[in-house]
Amino acid sequence: xxxSVAQRLRYRDTSSRGSPPxxxxxxxxxxxxxxxxxxxxxxxxxxxxxxxxxxxxxGLAALREALAIPYAWDAIRLTLxxxxxxxxxxxxxxxxxxxxxxxxxFPGRRVLSSVVDLPLAIPTLVTGLMLVSLYGPNGAIxxxxxxxxxxxxxxxxxxxxxxxxxxLPLVVRQVMPVLQELDPAEEEAASTLGANAWTSFxxxxxxxxxxxxxxxxxLTFARCLGxxxxxxxISGNLPGKTLTAPVFIFQLxxxxxxxxxxxxxxxxxxxxxxxxxxxxxLTRRREDA
Amino acid sequence: xxxxxxxxxxxxxxxDFAAVDDVSFTAPAGAVTALLGPSGSGKSTVLRMIAGxxxxxxxxxxxxxxxxxxxxxxxxxxxxxxxxxxxxxxMTVSQNVEFGLRVRKESAASRRxxxxxxxxxxxxxxxxxRYPDQLSGGQRQRVALARALAPRPEVLLLxxxxxxxxxxxxxxxxxxxxxxxxxxxxxxxxxTHDQEEALELANQVVxxxxxxxxxxxxxxxxxxxxxxxxxAGFVGAANVLHGQVREGHVHLGAFRLPGADHLDEGVAxxxxxxxxxxxxAADQGGDARAVVERVATLGWLxxxxxxxxxxxxxxxxxxxxxxxxxxxxxxxxxxLRNPKAFVRPETxxxxxxxxxxxxxxxx
Amino acid sequence: MSAVAARDAVPTDLxxxxxxxxxxxxxxxxxxxxxxxxxxxxxxxxxxxTALEPxxxxxxxxxxxxxxxxxxxxxxxxxxxxxxxxxxxGLIVAWVLVRQRFHGRAVMNALVDLPFALSPxxxxxxxxxxxxANGWFNxxxxxxxxxxxxxVPAMVLVTIxxxxxxxxxxxxxxxxxxxxxxxxxxxTLGASLWQTxxxxxxxxxxxxxxYGVALTTARAIGxxxxxxxxxxxxxxxxxTATIFIFTAIEERQTAEAFVxxxxxxxISIVLLVxxxxxxxxxxxxxxxxx
Numbered sequence: 001x002x003x004s005v006a007q008r009l010r011y012r013d014t015s016s017r018g019s020p021p022x023x024x025x026x027x028x029x030x031x032x033x034x035x036x037x038x039x040x041x042x043x044x045x046x047x048x049x050x051x052x053x054x055x056x057x058x059g060l061a062a063l064r065e066a067l068a069i070p071y072a073w074d075a076i077r078l079t080l081x082x083x084x085x086x087x088x089x090x091x092x093x094x095x096x097x098x099x100x101x102x103x104x105x106f107p108g109r110r111v112l113s114s115v116v117d118l119p120l121a122i123p124t125l126v127t128g129l130m131l132v133s134l135y136g137p138n139g140a141i142x143x144x145x146x147x148x149x150x151x152x153x154x155x156x157x158x159x160x161x162x163x164x165x166x167x168l169p170l171v172v173r174q175v176m177p178v179l180q181e182l183d184p185a186e187e188e189a190a191s192t193l194g195a196n197a198w199t200s201f202x203x204x205x206x207x208x209x210x211x212x213x214x215x216x217x218x219l220t221f222a223r224c225l226g227x228x229x230x231x232x233x234i235s236g237n238l239p240g241k242t243l244t245a246p247v248f249i250f251q252l253x254x255x256x257x258x259x260x261x262x263x264x265x266x267x268x269x270x271x272x273x274x275x276x277x278x279x280x281x282l283t284r285r286r287e288d289a
Numbered sequence: 290x291x292x293x294x295x296x297x298x299x300x301x302x303x304x305d306f307a308a309v310d311d312v313s314f315t316a317p318a319g320a321v322t323a324l325l326g327p328s329g330s331g332k333s334t335v336l337r338m339i340a341g342x343x344x345x346x347x348x349x350x351x352x353x354x355x356x357x358x359x360x361x362x363x364x365x366x367x368x369x370x371x372x373x374x375x376x377x378x379x380m381t382v383s384q385n386v387e388f389g390l391r392v393r394k395e396s397a398a399s400r401r402x403x404x405x406x407x408x409x410x411x412x413x414x415x416x417x418x419r420y421p422d423q424l425s426g427g428q429r430q431r432v433a434l435a436r437a438l439a440p441r442p443e444v445l446l447l448x449x450x451x452x453x454x455x456x457x458x459x460x461x462x463x464x465x466x467x468x469x470x471x472x473x474x475x476x477x478x479x480x481t482h483d484q485e486e487a488l489e490l491a492n493q494v495v496x497x498x499x500x501x502x503x504x505x506x507x508x509x510x511x512x513x514x515x516x517x518x519x520x521a522g523f524v525g526a527a528n529v530l531h532g533q534v535r536e537g538h539v540h541l542g543a544f545r546l547p548g549a550d551h552l553d554e555g556v557a558x559x560x561x562x563x564x565x566x567x568x569x570a571a572d573q574g575g576d577a578r579a580v581v582e583r584v585a586t587l588g589w590l591x592x593x594x595x596x597x598x599x600x601x602x603x604x605x606x607x608x609x610x611x612x613x614x615x616x617x618x619x620x621x622x623x624x625l626r627n628p629k630a631f632v633r634p635e636t637x638x639x640x641x642x643x644x645x646x647x648x649x650x651x652x
Numbered sequence: 653m654s655a656v657a658a659r660d661a662v663p664t665d666l667x668x669x670x671x672x673x674x675x676x677x678x679x680x681x682x683x684x685x686x687x688x689x690x691x692x693x694x695x696x697x698x699x700x701x702t703a704l705e706p707x708x709x710x711x712x713x714x715x716x717x718x719x720x721x722x723x724x725x726x727x728x729x730x731x732x733x734x735x736x737x738x739x740x741x742g743l744i745v746a747w748v749l750v751r752q753r754f755h756g757r758a759v760m761n762a763l764v765d766l767p768f769a770l771s772p773x774x775x776x777x778x779x780x781x782x783x784x785a786n787g788w789f790n791x792x793x794x795x796x797x798x799x800x801x802x803x804v805p806a807m808v809l810v811t812i813x814x815x816x817x818x819x820x821x822x823x824x825x826x827x828x829x830x831x832x833x834x835x836x837x838x839x840t841l842g843a844s845l846w847q848t849x850x851x852x853x854x855x856x857x858x859x860x861x862x863y864g865v866a867l868t869t870a871r872a873i874g875x876x877x878x879x880x881x882x883x884x885x886x887x888x889x890x891x892t893a894t895i896f897i898f899t900a901i902e903e904r905q906t907a908e909a910f911v912x913x914x915x916x917x918x919i920s921i922v923l924l925v926x927x928x929x930x931x932x933x934x935x936x937x938x939x940x941x942x
Contacts (some may be wrong), residue, residue, distance in 0.1 A: 022344065022359070028845065029752060036748040039741040040763045043813055047778035048766060050788065054781050093687055100684045104677060112685060114928050116690055120867065121920040121927060123874025125894050126699070126913045129901075133910070134698030141694070165691045197673060219768070226771025228877035229894070233901060246773045246877065253777050253881050258784065265774045272769075342836050362839040369840040375833035377938070379855040388851075389841035433837075527942065 038090050054259060055266025063270075066263030071239040072248065076268055078156065079245035080275075083224035086163035091217045093210065096169025099201075101172070103180040118167050124229025127165055135161070154236030159244060162230035167223050171216030178212045179205070218276055225272045290475055291318035292353035292443045294339060299348035301334050308334045309638040310500040312348070316493070321470055321477045323491035325484055327523065331500040332480045336446050339478065340369050352444060368437030368475075372449040374429040376421040382432050383408070383417040384608075389440035407435040410469070427458040429558040434466075438473070451486070463490060484524050488512065496520050518631040521561040527563045528603045531633060539630050542599030545601035549630040557633040564592075566626040569613050575622035579603060581615050595623070699917060700764075703910035714911040722889075723912070726804070730892065731872040734811045737827030738868050739861070742819030749820070749889040750827040764820050767813055775810050776881030807892070810878035815871050819864035826860040826934065859934035863927060870923045873916065 058065070067073050101113050119127065135142040135152040142152055152158055182205065188199035229244045235242040237251075245268050252261035294316040301309040309331040316322035324332040337343040339350055341362035350357040357365050369590060377385050383404050390400045396427060408414045411431040421429055430450055450466075451459040467490055481487050487494050488508040496503040496511060496519070504516040515521035522529060530543035537550040539560045546560050570576075579595035582602075586592075590613055593605040607621070616619050704710070714720055749761060767775070782788050783801040793800050800806050834856065840846040854861075876894040883890040885899060893912055900909035 022361070025361070025845075028726075032744055033748050033752060033754065035741070036745040036760065039745065040760060040816075043764050044766050044816060047775060047782060047813060048770070050781040051774055051778045093684070096680060097678065097684045097687070099679055104681060106681055108685075112688060115688055115692055115926060117927065118696075118920070118924055121870040121874075121924040123913075123920065124918050125874070125876045125897050126916050126920070129697040129897070129910060129913045130692075130695035130917070131830055133702035134695045138702075139698055140701075161691075165695070168688070168691060197676065222769055225901075226773065227785065228771065228773050228879075229874070232898075246771045249771070249773045250877065250881060253773070253780060258777060258780050262779050262781065264776055265771070269770070269774070340840055362836075363842045363844060364796070365840075367840060369837065371833050371837060373833060375837040377834055377838070377852055377855075388838070388843070392842040392847060438839075574714070 043154065051262055051265060051269075054262035055164070055269075057259070058263070062263050063267050066260060067265055069252075069260055071243060072264055074240045075243050075245045075248040076264070076271070078159065078243070079225060079268065080193055080271065082156065082159045082163055082244070083221050085160055086167060086224045087217045089164060089223040090167050090171050090220045091213055092217060094168075094220075095175055095213055097172045098175035098179055098209075099205070102176055103184070116172055119166050119168050124166055125233065128162060128230040128233035131158070131162060131165065131230070135234075153234055154238065154242060156235075156242055158234045158236075159231055159242060162234050163224045166230050167220040168224065168225055170220045171213060174212040174216035174219070175209050178209045182208050214279075218279065222272065222276065225268060291474060293318040294322075294444055294476060294478060295351040296335070296339065297349045297351070299333070299335060299338060299350065300346045301338060301343060302346045306502050309338070309345075312497070312500070312502050314495050314502060314505050316355075316476060316478050318476050319474045320492035321479060321490055322493045322495060323487035324478065324480045324495050324497060325482070325487040325491075325524070326503075327482055329498040329499070330579045332482075332497045333448055335497070336448050336478060336480045339444075340446050341365050342369075344444050366440075366442050366444075368440070368442035368445045370430070370433050370437050370445070370447040374421070374426075374433045374450045374453075376429055376433055376436070378421050381418050381420055382413065382424070384430055385421070386439050388436060393440060403439055407439055410438075410472075411435045414589075421646045425458075426454045427462055430454065430462060431465075434469075438475075443476065447479045449475065449480055449482070459486075468489065468563040488524075494524075496524065498523070504605045511606035513627075514581065515561070515629055518559055518561070518633075521629050521631065526564050526604070528564065528567065530560045530562065530601055530603075530628075532558060534558045534630075539628070541577075541597070541601070544598070546576065546625055546628040546630070548628045552630060552632060558630050559633045560628045560630045562603070562625050562628050563571075564604045564606040566628075567593075567595075567603060567607075568624040568626065569593075569605070569607055569611060569615050570622035570624050571613060573622055577623050579621060579623055581617050581619045581621060584612075584615070584617055595621075654731070662768075696917070699910065699914060703907075703914040706907050710907055711911050711914075714908045715915070717908065719891065720893075720896060720908065720912060723891045723893045724915075727873055727893040728893065730804070730808050730811050731869055733808050734815050734864055734872040735868050737812055738815045738819050739865055741857065742816070742823065742864065743861075746820045746823035746827055750824055751832075764817050767816050772810075772814060772875065772877030775813050776878035779806050779810050779882045801882055802886070803890060806882040807879045807890065810882055811872050811875050814875060814878060815868045818867045818871060819861070822860045822867070823857060823863035826857050830856050856937070859930050859937055863930040863934060866923050866926045866930060870920060870927075873919065 012091070031145045056062070060201060067076075078187050099115065100118075132153060133139055135145075135151070137143060137146050137151075145152060152161070187200045190204050191197070195203065226246055227244075228250065231244050232247050232250075235244065235247070237243045237247050245264065249265050249268075252258075252264065296315070297313050299309055299312040300307065312331070312335055314322075325333060326332045334343060338345045339357070341357070341360065345358070348358075352365070352367075377388065378437070383482060386407055387400045387406045390403060395403075397634075404417070405414070408417055411434060413428060413431055413435070416424065416428065416432075419433070420550075424432065433449075451462050454462065463486055470490075479487070479490060488511075491508055493505065494508055494511045495505050499520045504511060504520045506514075506516075511524050513519060515524065521527055530539070530541050530546070532539040532545075534540075534549045534552045534554060534556045535545070536545050538545040539549045539558045541560070546562075548560070549558055552558055577597055579597045581593055582596055583594040584591055585594075589608060590606050591609055593615065595603045595605060597603055603623070613621075745760070745764065749757065749764075780787065780801060783790055783793065783806060787801070789800070798805075798811075830853075834852050835848050838852045839845075843851065874894065875892075876898065878896060879892055880895055883892070883895055885891065885895065891899065893916060897909045897912050897916075900906070900912070
């Protein structure tokens with residue numbers, strides 16, 4: 001009861017007693033709230049409603065038809081698989097990166113930390129070009145690999161590569177603050193109790209950062225599902241092979257087939273939504289256990 | 290600059306829950322009034338309603354002749370000191386102190402003069418250019434006080450001002466606030482859960498419990514003449530003994546205590562006896578017999594933990610010279626003085642347990 | 653193992669363990685640095701090399717092209733409008749979310765994150781559905797002769813949609829952490845709500861606000877999927893810098909595309925430096941340290 005009283009006291013008291021200064025204050029509060037609702041309603045809700053309505057306009061039949069569009073299912077499947085792969089790899093590497101950046105001292109640590117944030121600031125299209133310039137047939141690494149018969153660009157691997165670059169900071173930035181809060185003494189205590197480094201990492205650090213890793217992974221997954229800019233230039237967009245769902249939707253929209261585009265978009269969104277929910281529930285149940 | 294504060298039937302509800310229930314009292318002009326009570330008693334809420342930071346559900350607030358109830362915070366002319374200082378972290382000490390004056394658009398010269406005056410008053414003149422995160426807790430609170438006093442408020446409200454400070458700093462500041470108030474004479478309202486603080490600083494104490502006023506009075510009255518069982522138990526340490534009223538006495542098994550004349554015959558009653566009112570009887574015979582369980586030496590006092598015939602535990606604070614050779618394991622006679630008897634409250638307390646924190650009075 | 657043998661064995665065991673740990677550490681560090689190098693550092697060098705391959709003069713040549721200048725100009729306009737709108741309204745939404753209590757607050761909170769869940773392509777699509785030929789609002793605007801879709805207004809709208817969460821997500825934790833006390837104190841000292849906001853609240857959130865603005869700027873400059881769909885690709889009129897890169901690659905003007913990309917990369921690095929500076933200041937102001 002006391003906690004709830006304290007909680008109530010945390011917010012602005014907007015009960016009115018009818019006096020002019022109070023009514024003015026309450027009016028101000030409601031005006032702000034109204035502005036917020038209007039802004040979000042017009043800018044965010046309206047477009048989403050439009051897509052959902054259009055996408056579900058034909059009911060489930062329309063969604064099934066959308067799947068039947070040539071290369072639609074291939075595109076969706078490619079997107080799902082690469083997104084899941086990217087999410088898993090990012091979870092591992094992101095956690096490792098976060099651990100290295102927080103717990104270790106080495107020359108260039110600050111620079112590394114800033115570089116990791118680069119994908120937040122760089123246009124995705126530029127990221128794609130960066131990858132092309134290095135891994136394309138004329139690039140330093142791409143050329144070297146081409147001589148040995150290995151192609152990077154215009155393959156499924158290129159899609160995965162682009163996704164990994166673009167989502168690099170997502171898990172790291174979620175995990176780093178948690179690690180910073182975590183007292184290194186806990187790991188030291190584990191080692192005095194006989195745990196080797198790996199065990200203490202597994203038993204002390206991982207459980208503590210698990211929510212952050214899960215959150216970052218879900219963010220990665222959501223981001224990958226919709227990624228366009230970095231993928232479109234490096235994958236070649238070969239239908240059935242390296243054409244991803246977002247690029248496919250783009251092509252449909254450009255061909256003035258908005259209804260079909262909406263259907264595929266809605267399908268993708270629905271699939272993603274289900275996957276995210278299932279993952280969230282699975283992880284929550286294990287946390288409760 | 291001395292105005293009284295009058296609070297009438299003040300109530301604050303959150304849904305069904307009444308944080309403050311029908312509270313009325315007067316804080317006399319120029320005096321320090323303490324609002325004393327445990328956490329959740331509603332005392333901070335009352336203070337914030339007086340400041341205008343919360344809106345009462347019912348009731349009225351007056352500052353002298355002026356009714357404050359409908360006024361906005363800005364127009365009330367009260368100074369407020371927060372438990373966690375609430376200093377503006379991006380401003381220096383002098384910028385913090387002059388804030389209220391800038392808002393009133395006072396000239397730079399008069400602001401500077403006033404800031405200098407106040408910083409000298411709180412003994413922080415050398416800290417004018419520092420930032421809050423460069424100050425200790427005690428220094429921050431002094432700045433907060435200076436800031437609140439700068440616009441010459443008619444009333445000063447302090448919300449557990451020393452709650453966030455270390456014990457030693459708290460004591461120092463308490464003494465210092467006392468002197469400050471003697472010098473300035475501003476009507477002050479102090480919220481605290483520390484009864485020692487209330488008794489030391491206040492001219493008048495309002496004891497609050499679960500949103501209601503239990504008693505209003507001078508510190509001595511609150512202490513010696515508690516009006517309710519809560520006040521008896523909360524203010525100062527007390528031994529709690531349960532019994533039944535017969536012929537104006539509270540009967541506890543083998544012995545009885547006087548002081549129950551005002552209670553009905555046969556009623557279940559609780560008697561409160563302060564530890565320093567429990568004395569070792571010089572000869573055989575006294576109010577009650579007890580076995581000495583433990584003798585702890587606390588400086589100039591001895592604290593005796595005793596078990597009465599009926600099994601109740603009683604704590605006594607006895608000066609060493611008056612122990613009359615009592616040792617652990619002895620069966621001795623006790624004199625129980627100044628018992629306060631009340632009808633036994635509904636909520637059951639442990640039999641014979643001392644319910645207030647035992648603080649040995651400083652010698 | 654006898655006690656004597658154990659005593660002799662302990663130092664080397666410890667040494668070996670220490671050496672192993674150091675090795676593992678070094679491997680981890682090298683592995684992570686390598687990962688970042690392969691994904692970011694080397695490609696960054698790659699693009700600098702590729703862009704400047706035709707010689708440094710290509711930069712001036714490209715940047716003097718009228719369509720390139722217009723592209724940067726358009727990107728600038730869209731970015732400025734987006735930043736202003738999302739900052740002002742972002743402040744309002746963050747304030748309402750943290751300082752007010754009402755039914756539907758959780759919904760509002762979720763709405764703020766919604767743009768993260770959508771592909772930019774879907775956002776562009778939504779805009780077409782709303783303002784396109786058969787769109788919901790098409791008649792309304794067409795009747796008044798206002799062109800939304802395949803013109804700058806649509807591009808601004810989709811960019812705003814995509815940038816909605818950034819400022820809000822930066823402000824909310826800071827506003828929560830700062831709490832009401834300083835604002836209460838300000839009011840007891842006689843300051844009006846506006847005065848309190850400008851003198852007390854704003855200085856406390858300025859670094860988080862700066863971070864949100866920088867992040868929004870970077871995102872607005874880098875937007876491609878949505879603006880591409882709604883722009884209509886009208887050369888010289890509705891091409892942003894990123895759209896220019898896209899069409900230039902399609903039309904085999906790779907040299908120009910890479911130069912513009914390089915310029916954008918340089919701008920991003922500047923923004924990144926700002927981001928790091930703001931983040932450090934913000935954490936310091938709140939009492940954390942990295």
